[in-house]
Amino acid sequence: MDIKKDWMDTKQDWKGLDGAIAWHLIERQAENWNQVGEMMNEWLKANTPTKEWVGLTNNELVDLTIKNAGFPILLAQAIEAKLKKKNH
Numbered sequence: 001m002d003i004k005k006d007w008m009d010t011k012q013d014w015k016g017l018d019g020a021i022a023w024h025l026i027e028r029q030a031e032n033w034n035q036v037g038e039m040m041n042e043w044l045k046a047n048t049p050t051k052e053w054v055g056l057t058n059n060e061l062v063d064l065t066i067k068n069a070g071f072p073i074l075l076a077q078a079i080e081a082k083l084k085k086k087n088h
Contacts, residue, residue, distance in 0.1 A: 012039070014046035054086045 014022060022043045030036040056064075060082060068075035 012042070014043040016047070017043065019043070019047075051087070054083075056082060056086075 012025065017025075022040075026036055026039045026043070030039055056079065061079075064075060064078045064082065068078050
């Protein structure tokens with residue numbers, strides 16, 4: 001039985017796994033640097049926090065539309081700026 005092949009055939013649940021423990025598992029199981037990179041990327045992806053997108057309320061859209069009425073480019077820029085502010 002090839003333990004390394006079996007390891008690569010099953011997906012490791014990396015979520016919440018400490019980096020040092022992940023590295024220990026990766027170092028023991030990866031057969032080459034390409035596999036090391038793939039497994040490290042899987043761990044990183046599973047443990048990178050994601051921020052939920054925040055959109056504009058109807059009131060914010062109405063307010064921006066009124067302030068920029070007749071100026072579609074300014075309206076688009078105002079919406080973009082407001083979204084950037086809320087999501088960064």
